[in-house]
Amino acid sequence: MSVPFGLAGLTGAPGLPMASIENRAAEAILAAYKKDPKNAITWSKAPTNNQVEGGGAPSDFSSFGVDGELRSKPDIGAPGGNIYSAYPVAKGSYTLMSGTSMATPYYVGSQALYYQAKKSKPSGADVRRAFKNTATISKNWKSKTYTSAVKQGAGLVNKITIKNTGKKTETYTLSHVAADALNSYSKGNSFPAPIPVIEADYASVKFSANKVKIPAGKSVKVTLTFTEPKNGDAKHFPLYSGYVIATPSNEGSPAVHVPYIGLKGAVRDVPMIDTDVGAPGLAYTKSNGAFNFKTAAPTIQVRYGSHSPDATIRVHDAKTDAFLGFVNSRKWGSAFGATGRMTMLDEYHNLNIRNYDWHGQVFKTADPTATPVLLPAGAYKLVVASQKKLTKGVYPADFEIFELPTVNVTA
Structure with a gap:
């Protein structure tokens, strides 16, 4: 059998031995067999060293940033692919495992060693800054470019040597290395692609000084001027990234780097x-679109493709357009407040769509502690309005707005 990403091993039961090899090697064997079925596989008795597929590069299962407010995430990485890990004794005591559960102990141990070496108690923010500034920046598998900071954060956590550099002046040379740009809207889609398209789209950086001399215990400010990439379609919102590196003249001092992320558009x-x-839309429980909230209710269907600071469903009088309140759903509750991007599929592997059933109750204000009120019979207009990123939340200027068909409610 073939397995992905560098895993190989022998297993099976008495009389039924089994072997597994990584996926690309299996594909190569199948291709050789199809070319000439007389090709034979022989086992070598001599030990050999082979580069693991994907070794040293961010794992394919690693998540992508940034967060909903465009803050840099993830912060940092740690080895988490094919780790020889403890396992239940009944199942062999040890096995190869992958995931954040494997990377977390590595990072936690690194932080413990950092505390031990410092012989002090630096804050969590100080430790994170030190690790991010000295991490090893990784490249994609068999790539000449660096993996986007949107995927690897500041890089792979590195073993560092703590030295007292407070008694001498140090000169730093400043430089810049670009990383991949990631495009989740390459086809003009409104929902971001699960796996972004990697683009050769790089920013440039100019420094107010290419070298800085910093006396012991002092700091120097350097102005950085970023120019966004020339390529890349601003309508697709590509995320470009890279690292600003400060290299000391003293060989005994570690170089430090700062990741940056920018969005074009x-x-x-x-x-x-x-x-x-087709979202947002209405799902009717009666074909004529007329409802009596005692027996039936319309369902507002929404699918959030991106984080919104305030995702609202508003009810207006269909004749006067007067605002009457926010929808109160029996399943989802008040239809206002921040919401994140929805997953592609739900737990049943169906397209993930949020259904707000509306039985006529509204919140007069955006106060979840208030008591919702029941509207009387009438004609109502439902408005799905989502606040756009990094805006002040002024309605309607700062909202993406969709008006749904009129809902008629009978007595």
Whole structure:
């Protein structure tokens, strides 16, 4: 059998031996067999060293940033692929495992060693800054470019030697290395692609001084001027990234680097609702679109493609357009407040769509502690309005707005 990403091993039961090899090697064997079925596989008795597929590069299962407010995430990485790990004794005591559960102990141990070497108690923020500034920047598998900071954060946590550099002046040379740009909207889609397209789209950086001399215990400010990439479609909102590196003249001192992330295009234009699937919309429980809230209710269907600081469903009088309140759903509760991007599929592997059933109750204000009120019979207009990123939240200017068909409620 073939398995992905560098895993290999022998297993099976008495009389039924089994072997597993990594996926690319299996594909190569199959291709050789199809070319000439007489090809034979022989086992060598001599030990050999082979580079593991993906070794030294961010794992394919690693998540992508940034967070909903465009803050840099992840912060840092640690080895987490094919780790020889403890396992239940009944199942062999040890096995190869992958995931954040493998990377976390490595990072925690590194932080413990840092505390031990410092013989002090630096704050968590200080430790994170030190690790991010000295991590090893990784490249993609068999790539000449660095992996985007959107995926690897500041890089792979590195073993560092703590030295007292407070008694001498140090000169730093400043430089810049670009990383991959990631495009989640390459086809003009309103829902970001699960795996972004990697683009050769790099920013440039100019420094107010290429070298700085810093006396012991002092700091120097350097102005950085970033120019966004020339390539890349601003309508697709590509995320470009890279690292600013400060290399000391003293060979005994570690170089430090600072990751940066930029977005080409206007952040407020990033789509909030996944309109590719026809959302938002109404699902009717009666064909004529007329309801009596005692026996039936319309369902507002929404699919959030991006984080919104305030995702709301508003109810207006269909004749006067007067605002009457926010929808109160029996399943989801008040339809206002911050919301994150939805996953592609739900737990049943169906397209993940949020259904707000509305039985006529509204919140007069955006106060979840208030008591919702029941509206009387009438004609109502439902408005799905999502606040755009990094805006002040002024309605309607700062919202992406969709008006749904009129809902008629009978007595």
